[in-house]
Amino acid sequence: MAEIAALAGVSKPTVSKVMNGQPGVAATTRERVERVIAERGYVRHGAARALSAGRSGSVNLVVKEVDNPYHAEIIRGVEETLERAGLSMVLTATHDEERRHRRWMARVLEHGTDGAILVLPDEHFTHLAELHNRGIPVALVDDRGEIPVGVASVGATNFAGGFAATEHLLSLGHRRIAIIGGPSFKSTRERVAGYRTALQEAGVAVDPRLHQAGGFVAETGYEAAKNLLRLDEPPTAIFAGNDLQAMGVYRALYEAGLRTPDDVSVIGFDDLPLSRLLTPALTTVRQPVREMGALATRMLLQTIAGEKLESSRVELATSLVVRESSGPPKI
Amino acid sequence: MAEIAALAGVSKPTVSKVMNGQPGVAATTRERVERVIAERGYVRHGAARALSAGRSGSVNLVVKEVDNPYHAEIIRGVEETLERAGLSMVLTATHDEERRHRRWMARVLEHGTDGAILVLPDEHFTHLAELHNRGIPVALVDDRGEIPVGVASVGATNFAGGFAATEHLLSLGHRRIAIIGGPSFKSTRERVAGYRTALQEAGVAVDPRLHQAGGFVAETGYEAAKNLLRLDEPPTAIFAGNDLQAMGVYRALYEAGLRTPDDVSVIGFDDLPLSRLLTPALTTVRQPVREMGALATRMLLQTIAGEKLESSRVELATSLVVRESSGPPKI
């Protein structure tokens, strides 16, 4: 910058003002400086800017795993929003490992990023309070429910989603409806509650044998479905905990020689982009995942800007997307 | 840091040495300083470090879209490798938009990151040369073939993959084998060349009507398969350009009431994690995508460290993964 200043016959502060579009520089001078900048292809040194300006211009996004279509959607929502705001996204995967948690914590703490967005903070995540205490802006997506006061968080209306899916199956005539849960997140519990409530309102008894549990992965869906098919009175419909589980259910049904939805209806949760590509296309409860990421980002940016949030907790609406995998039960 | 120094009764440089584990500090002093650091929970200011040390400790990864399972695998490979090296990953999606290209270029140029990894640089990418000229370390994954001398790049043995897939289908007895190409990348051309070579070696005539083209998305596979099924003499096997296209082929076959592999065999390319979850599980040509990302990262780190690369271009081996979607043709 000193070089540019010398070439343009001005001082460093003047060049700085020109680059930042600040007032206090005569039009002719500004033009001259700009020409020199363009000629030399000068770009500022980011670290120096970050140091004196006090902000890094980037935000840290922490997910459990990057190669997971659910997280990919969130990543996309966050990236787009940050890009629009002129910020960069630092992405970290934790894989539930303590070491990786510490690494990104260190990164955030040393002001490597201006704030952090956490997706589904897991067991190891005991650090949230510390971030908050140090005054570092944080926002959460699809949290597990234990949020320190004042931390922004975005979720979905899981109860309504579970209710709607179950109601849909009931209206098709199903009475033996199984559900596959997920990890013991608040969101999972709400979905199951929605399922139970819908059954009860329809006067259908809740059969605990029809409730399987496990992780949010395809294997869980596969194993759970196999268990369910072994029951004396197997279900005519399976409500998977998410779309990935539903793929596992598809596989179990395929191996058992059963057809969807003729023999068994399947419903997923999330509405990942791939769910409409499956054969048959998956009926699922849509969560606006990308929008959730975008919203959490906007809330974080507000926090960073020092603005007060209208509400620190926001839940976006889920909606049932009926495709090919749900139909009336075989007599 | 000045505060820590005062509390420990030493000077800033001493604290700096302690934090960086440098010699020249007496054991007792070091211990005292470390205790104060721990007590106060002190963390260095990243920007200040980056400024004086001259490196940001992060690398920029540029992909076209983050919500794409192929890219997700690369992202994962890159992230893991960087994490192990103690660096952060800044992720940027371009969506082929000129504006986004400029943004990340600016970021890299202003030393916001120590280097960049580009995945499948697309049309808009005319900036590679500039980066190279400015001496900024760059590595490429799955490039299109036009690489400036000296830039590290990682690819896969696409010709061999195309050849192996076709040979597999031929050995099952197929003679009407269709292929769906992708964008006009070097990789695509090589795969098609492998396909043609395999056919010719087997003495099977290459029928241009059996060659469809389009993007690396499911819709392309869907449309292409519909076109192929309308032919007077439709194919008994379809070799999709990638796994996503294969999903589109599945859908077209499903809608046409055809069964896989009984009526039509399908082969994909990539071996994404989800390809084994499909029903039927997809036979595909495996590309070690994650490893390609990891390798490109390692090559970049070498470049950053100033080490000479043994070879600036590396191609990893593809391998055929036979699952359920390929079988002998119906008589």
Added chain:
DNA sequence: TTCTGTTTGGAAACCGGTTTTTAGAAGGCT
């Protein structure tokens, strides 16, 4: 012509570390 108010632009301080240089103390040697 003199005074006041407004631009314009530069000098200096600062951001928070790292690196280099220098000074002092301790220990070893003749």
Added chain:
DNA sequence: AGCCTTCTAAAAACCGGTTTCCAAACAGAA
């Protein structure tokens, strides 16, 4: 005892910008 090393740690310079503060120049008004 005197001199030379070797350690240890502090002082100062530096990284490359931004921000604050102030002076000079200029314009308009009295």
